[in-house]
Amino acid sequence: MIPDCRLTAFVLFVSNIERSKRFYQNLLGLEIEMDLGVNVGFRNGLALWQKDFALNVIHGKQTPPVKGNDIEIYFETGSIEDAWETVCSQGVEVVHELREQPWGQRVFRVYDPDxxxxxxxxxxxxxxxxxxREGMTxxxxxKKTTMPAEIMHQILVA
Incomplete structure (x- = not known):
């Protein structure tokens, strides 16, 4: 079992982020927690990714969507290395190994049975x-994480 794991977001890969953002804001009244342009997170756990950007980040190239690779369920864990070892020991099909995203977050992705x-x-x-801790200002x-300065500052002074 992966330690310290919690469901954080359900992510939809969308063809037009602005249109989808308006839909979820205006029709459903969802409140945006963070808007990074190609990635929008709502307070209820739904997130939107611009599809072409998301598929490029995940697969490393322009990848046409096929059944299953255009929906992502996102979990966070404070023990990313242990989670990776657990997944490897279970023989789960890997999308990509543990790696650092352009914004500095370490992640890995796997396929579920579907x-x-x-x-x-x-x-x-x-x-x-x-x-x-590594010495970055x-x-x-x-700049690296694209996190709003006020949120980042709150984390550092906590």
Whole structure:
């Protein structure tokens, strides 16, 4: 069993992020927690990714969607290395190994039995604290992670 694991978001890969964002805001009244342009997170746990960006981040190239690889369920774990070892020991089909995303978060992805993508990632507060311990300044961390400065500062002073 993967230690310290919690469902954080259900992610939809969408063809037009602005149109989808308006739909979920205006029709359902969902409140945006964070808007990074190609990635939008709502307070209820739903997240949207611009499809072409998401598939490129995950697969490393422009990848046409096929059954299952355009929906992702996202979990966070404070023990990303242990989670990776657990998945490897269970013979789960891997989308990609543990790696660092462009924004500094370490993640890996696997397929569930129906080929839906299941992502496991470090919580962003842990990423920010790790970068700070490694000597990065607040400005460097904010630029790398694209996290709003006020949220990043709250994490560092906590």
């Amino acid at each position: 080929r839906f993508i299941v992502e496991f990632g470090e919580p962003m507060p842990a990423v920010i604290l790790r970068m700070h 607040e400005e460097e961390i904010a």
